[in-house]
Amino acid sequence: MMPETTAMPHYGNRILYISILVSFLFLLLIVNMVRKRQLSERFALAWMLIPVLLIVFSSNRGLLERLAALVGIYYAPAIMIPIIFGLFILVSLYFSVKVSKAEQRIKTLAQELALLKQRLEVLSNEQTAPDRSQ
Amino acid sequence: MAQNFRSERKPKRFYTCQRLNLPDSDQKYPPRVLVIIPAYNEEKSVVSVAEQAKASYPNVDVLVINDKSTDRTEQVLREHRINHISLPTNLGIGGAVQTGFMYARDHGYDIAIQVDGDGQHPPQQIPTLIDALLEKQDDFVIGSRYLHKQQIVSSRARWIGGGVLSGSIFLLTRKLVTDPTSGFRAYSRKVIEYTSWSYPQEYPEPISVIELLENGFTMVEVPVQMKEREFGKSSITGLKTMFYMIKVIFAIFIAKLRRGRV
Numbered sequence: 180m181m182p183e184t185t186a187m188p189h190y191g192n193r194i195l196y197i198s199i200l201v202s203f204l205f206l207l208l209i210v211n212m213v214r215k216r217q218l219s220e221r222f223a224l225a226w227m228l229i230p231v232l233l234i235v236f237s238s239n240r241g242l243l244e245r246l247a248a249l250v251g252i253y254y255a256p257a258i259m260i261p262i263i264f265g266l267f268i269l270v271s272l273y274f275s276v277k278v279s280k281a282e283q284r285i286k287t288l289a290q291e292l293a294l295l296k297q298r299l300e301v302l303s304n305e306q307t308a309p310d311r312s313q
Numbered sequence: 314m315a316q317n318f319r320s321e322r323k324p325k326r327f328y329t330c331q332r333l334n335l336p337d338s339d340q341k342y343p344p345r346v347l348v349i350i351p352a353y354n355e356e357k358s359v360v361s362v363a364e365q366a367k368a369s370y371p372n373v374d375v376l377v378i379n380d381k382s383t384d385r386t387e388q389v390l391r392e393h394r395i396n397h398i399s400l401p402t403n404l405g406i407g408g409a410v411q412t413g414f415m416y417a418r419d420h421g422y423d424i425a426i427q428v429d430g431d432g433q434h435p436p437q438q439i440p441t442l443i444d445a446l447l448e449k450q451d452d453f454v455i456g457s458r459y460l461h462k463q464q465i466v467s468s469r470a471r472w473i474g475g476g477v478l479s480g481s482i483f484l485l486t487r488k489l490v491t492d493p494t495s496g497f498r499a500y501s502r503k504v505i506e507y508t509s510w511s512y513p514q515e516y517p518e519p520i521s522v523i524e525l526l527e528n529g530f531t532m533v534e535v536p537v538q539m540k541e542r543e544f545g546k547s548s549i550t551g552l553k554t555m556f557y558m559i560k561v562i563f564a565i566f567i568a569k570l571r572r573g574r575v
Contacts, residue, residue, distance in 0.1 A: 285402070286404055286408050286514065289400055289401050289402050289404060289408070290400070290404070290408065290411065290412045290415055291415075292401055293378075293398045293399060293400045293401060293412055294398065294412065294415060294416060294419065296398075296399070297397070297398045297399075297416075
């Protein structure tokens with residue numbers, strides 16, 4: 180029994196360090212996009228939820244282990260998978276809400292614009308009509 | 314005596330009309346009627362529909378909503394000098410019809426009639442809808458092809474689909490709507506004010522029925538005869554029918570849950 184486990188190289192917390200590193204890179208990317216005005220602050224905050232929470236969990240092995248034990252996961256870092264998955268679902272849901280709202284607003288704008296254009300056309304026809312008769 | 318009875322139940326309605334032979338106090342004005350015709354790529358049929366609608370009833374105004382057609386609908390409307398609104402982007406039938414309601418609201422119309430631009434709703438039957446709205450004390454009128462005796466129903470799928478929709482609407486509202494997908498309708502001012510504020514964007518016909526019923530508006534159906542479409546075909550075919558049904562039934566349940574909370 181022992182040889183099998185010792186044959187496995189001891190990775191320790193390596194996955195957690197990688198997770199922290201990638202999270203920081205992701206944060207940097209987001210901040211840079213906001214700086215270049217490619218991304219608005221509001222959406223950036225939603226995206227930053229993912230790396231920030233990842234850093235919190237990755238840098239706190241104890242928390243991770245307690246959480247893993249709670250839901251019955253043997254290998255503690257594996258709990259990152261459902262956490263990330265859940266966060267992604269939340270963030271995408273948030274964006275769907277935003278898109279729905281934007282859709283609604285675009286619809287109202289298009290309608291008001293069309294109504295105004297029609298009214299303008301009617302008014303300008305009324306104005307040019309007497310000129311033509313002269 | 315009969316007249317007294319009538320004037321007693323009259324006041325809450327404002328679309329009174331001389332043709333009803335009501336006492337003087339109720340003769341406010343003949344109703345102002347707007348016929349809303351949503352059109353998406355209907356260059357062949359929209360002009361005849363608009364002109365027949367104009368001639369169908371005294372003093373009706375016609376408004377075609379051109380939902381960013383890609384064919385010559387816009388030019389045809391201009392050539393024939395038909396009152397129309399051109400949407401800057403394609404909003405779909407719901408958004409287009411709602412634009413018509415907003416127009417009716419802004420210009421003080423008492424009645425709005427919805428007629429499809431593809432010619433499947435014969436404009437000659439517009440008076441049937443208007444009369445029903447004026448005579449019966451309901452807020453909106455649906456022209457039902459299933460109440461009409463001489464109507465052939467185009468396909469079995471459509472018949473079953475209509476039945477499922479009617480069934481779910483009946484379960485939720487205890488009101489029988491024989492033809493919930495009919496887009497041939499008349500709305501009173503009260504309803505116009507509501508629908509110009511809130512009207513479903515996708516598959517609006519069955520969803521708006523339940524939304525309006527849930528919000529306390531009353532409905533009556535009158536038999537109308539519909540034609541097979543002159544040009545083009547139904548946007549709902551084959552496998553799409555299933556998705557259509559799922560979407561609509563979902564939306565119907567949502568409309569039920571939403572009552573009074575928005």
